[in-house]
Amino acid sequence: MSTRARTRAKALWSRLVALVLPPGGRDGDRGSVALPQGGGAARVGGGVTALAVMGGIAYAATMCGPTGATASGFTGADQGGGGVVHASTTGSSQKTITISAHGEPGSSTKTVRVDIPENILRMHRTAAEAYDLPWELMAAIGAIETQNGAYVSTDPNWHSGLVEGQRNPYGAAGIVQFGVKDPVTGQVGGRLGSAGNAWGGEPKEPVSARVPYDHEVGAMPSNPRYFGIDGNDDGMVNVWDPWDNITSGAFRIAYYARQAEQKGSSSVCGRSDLTPMQCTVFRHNPAKWYVDQVFEVAEYYQNSGIAPTSPSLNIVQASSGSSDRECEGGGGATQAAFLGDVGEAHRTAVEFARAQLGKPYVWGGRGPDSFDCSGLTQGAWRAAGVQIPWVTTTQWNPDHPDYRGGTAERVQEGSLDVSVLQPGDLLFFHTNPGAASPSHVGIYAGGGMMVHAANSRKPIEEVSLDSQYYRSSYIGAVRITPDGDGPDSMQV
DSSP: OOOHHHHHHHHHHHHHHOOOTTOOSOOOOOOOOOOOSSSSSSSSSOOOOOHHHTTOOOOOOTTTSTTTOOOOOOOSSOOOOOOOOOOOOOOOOOOOOEEOOOOOTTEEEEEEEEOHHHHHHHHHHHHHHHTTTHHHHHHHHHHHHGGGGTTTOTTTOOOOSSSTTTTOSSSSEETEEOOOOTTTTTTTTTBBBOOTTTTTSEEEEEEGGGTSSSSTTTOOSOOOSOOOSSSSSSEEEEEHHHHHHHHHHHHHHHHHHHHHHHHHHHHSOSSSSOOHHHHOOOOHSSHHHHHHHHHHHHHHHHSSSSEESSOOOOOOOSSHHHOOOOOOGSOOOTTTTOOOSHHHEEEEHHHHHHHTEEEEBBBTTTTSOOOHHHHHHHHHHHHHHOOSSHHHHTTTTTTTTTTTTTEEEEEESSSSOOOOOOOEEEEEOOOOTTTTSSOOOEEEEEEEEEEOOOTTSSSSSESSOOHHHHHEEEEEEEEEEESSSSSGGGGO
């Protein structure tokens, strides 16, 4: 992380040094913090935007869908509670800033929309006040994630998760993008990966159905199992209700901020080089470039003194047309973001494999200049501090004694289902009828993609698993769980 980003992190963290999270919650009515009303931009002092994080994020942090996805406009009054309102809107007010991409693949800069719809800003201020959070960091996360709720896609293959009943391709929903179950099938995760279910229970259900996991706003239990709570005291816990979603997000980010301060970033994030505030953002999306981007946008809010606002937001089905969302590479999520909420060792293994793209396949190759299929996966996990067997058939055996520094387990056999996989998993195929099965192995890179050394006719490549060839030859997957908190603590 750059020196400048660390300075931003320390400056923001100084606002949390005095953080006193009440063990039993605040006195008074839930969601009772009053905010000034009036035209123009809202002055932001003290705690404001509590846009926070989704549960167990495993989706594209950029929230960019395919080319042609569109965003909604804004008008209308604050919609107090309940689900997202479907209504026609007209007019918009937008402000963007350009920041460094900080190493995110695709471009050297990134355009971020920073205006906040007035009704959403009121919800953020209420939630931030309840959990004693600084507003700048929360507003920055919200701006990068979903344009503070303004990004709505009508592409049926890439829902933004903001419209009630919909989830994004990773199984997350709502303004701050919590991972939830599919409301119809009960599935956790989506077609491109799994955001988990940090929301807990059903995505929409009465408070009475969530006992004992519904906590009062402002309360900070020592070990909350789930983070979805009733933010506006309407008796429902609804991931698509902006009040509930934003308040629950503030609850989650405040919890991890406290944990990182008390236990240290190494314990909470598996990294000793992060401040507690950096660790909190890293829990949201564990990528260094993402942390740097968040702090640069936070610096904008911190220096502006005024949060630019747009008219109150009703989230609607967007009309066709070009998107006002800037996405590097012509739309679509970046591959780095597909890594999602995985451990540092898994991220290291995938990043090592990607760093070998374009190098030649050589049978028996174990690096550094060439690899065969199992040599590549062995080298990737060696870079992450875990020793695994060399030969494909022995890598398929989770009980093989050459697995050291971590444990292995088969997480899938038979049909390929990418929603079950996580980055770093070893994927096995039988592509050579004259050899023992399995005869080929690659490493799952997230987003339905695999990095592998296929054969001597082509260099190491990253390919989509969405093809009949890979599905028909698929054998299964092995997941590696490293010993300790991260690669620095692993002993091989």
